[in-house]
Amino acid sequence: MTLPAAPRSVIGADGQPLFGRYAGQAAGFDWRALAGPHARGALWRRFHHKRWHYVALATEQVFCAVAIVDLGWTSTCFAYAFDRDDGDMLANFSQDGLPGVSASLADSADGRSTFKAKGTRIAIEGVGEGRHRLELDCPYLRIDAEFGPGASPLLLAAGPVKGGSVHATQKSSGMPLSGEVRLWRGEYDLAGGVASFDYSNGLLARNTAWRWASAHNLELGFNLQAGYFGGHENALWLDGRLHALGPAHFLYDQSEPLSDWHIFTEDDLLELFFTPEGARRQDKNLVVAASRYLQPIGTFTGWVRASVDDPKRVVTRLVGVTEDHTSRW
Template sequence: MTLPAAPASLLGADGQPLFGRYAGQVGTIDWSQLAAPFSRSPLWRRFHHKRWHYVALCTEAVFCAVAVVDLGWTSTAFAYTFDRKDGDMLANLSQDGLPLVSARLANHAGESSSFSRRGTHIAIDTSGDGSYALTLRSDYLEIDASFGPSPSPLLLATGPIAQGSVHATQKSSAMPLRGEVRTWRDEFTLDGGVASFDYSNGLLARNTAWRWASAHNLELGFNLQAGYFGDHENALWLDGDLIALGPAHFLYDKKDALSQWHIFTEDDMLDLYFTPEGARRDNKKMMVAASRYLQPVGTFSGWVRAAPDQPKRMVTQLMGVTEDHSSRW
């Protein structure tokens, strides 16, 4: 099924959200003009408005992830570099920010985001031609990366949130990557690899949880989520086409998340096994908030297809991540 083109705004003239899945870049995301029953007070929006900008960089040698997060009442950032050859986490940083000061989050994926605090500086920059740049400086990790434009359509998904209001997310599939990663031990070229991003912006519930899977190369990629956002953002990129997928199921041993995961969709268009090689964990407990975060890094094998009556396309050791995340925020 071909997805309709992304609208210029996610709100209609009557203030109602334009829920659905689209292809392309949205022009703006502004929830302040929502009409009933989705409208909320400015104070409620201050504490429930969550935005994050996440970038993944993947080569045969290394996998990196960088994120800037605005929680409304505070901000945070993280980054890590995983050595695929040795199975080592070469760098793993997490930095909390000051409210309204440390993070500058884009209003949509076509804008830039940044974070700066205590020697950690991150910039995710965009340009009008669909190209992107990621710069990171910290005591033991530095990244200079450029990627894009995307050879495949961007995914835009928006929908309602139980106990919250509305949410939107913009995802890319693989984009050609160039640059370098420098750690305390090694330097890695990023040339010839691929990058992808996740930009999300919504008015979320106090308690939010999800499972997520994402992996991409220039021929195929997928984004899967089960939890607070239902199946709204489930999609497959195949030979340049963007295809909507049905609800996803994640089967794994929560007591041993580094054991094999089985992930499949109800529409019989994706069935994959994920083998973790390592993971980033971050569990936080604060007076008014808590977070349990696990992001295994590894490879997916199995099959995907463009429709239930189409031939299966085999997937073999496609590098990516899964995630198990629950927050009280």
């Protein structure tokens, strides 16, 4: 089914969250306005409020991903560039920041998110009329990119979180991309590529886990998740329209993460097989916090459709990522 227009705020005048999936953009996510039973005190919010701004850039030759993450009590960032021609991870960077100092996360998907630390500068921002800019300067990697506007509306999803309170996310469709990636091997032109982003903002549980898949071209794309947010953010972009998808299942051999993945939705609107070309991995154990992170880069082949009465649309080697992530934060 197609989605209703997004409300300006995901919190109603009565303080109750407007749970659901929508097409469009919210102006912001101020969880201080929540009323019972979803309201939480300032100290609880301080340690459970999690926000991230993630951008993916894809061309036939290179795939890049950049994220700024604010965990409330600390912050972090990562960036990588993967050469799809030879399966080589050209750059793989991450850095933790000082709480309340290094990271500044936007209040909405078209705001400005930044990360600043010694030797590292990252900015993700909306620049008007559905366009966005990414600027990154870190050891061994520089990115200057502009992308948008997309032909399809943003996904807005809001829902409850077990062990936490509420969560909301804005996901984009594929957007036309231009710019340049510069690193030790040389320069990569991003012109003709596709960008997408994920802006997420919520009051999450201490232990949070998910599997995720995302891939886009300018006509077709999808976002799928199984885990802490259930099926709330599962969606298909097809020919300029945004459609809700049912709960998703991710099947793969965890002992061999670069083996093929099988992904399908319960509503019989999507079935895909993902073939990894490489992966970014990072495991952390900081005693009070820990994470296990795997993001394979590769291609999806299979089919999608907007309804069970529609013919299946073939998907062939659509570049994107999957993810398996477990955090204690």
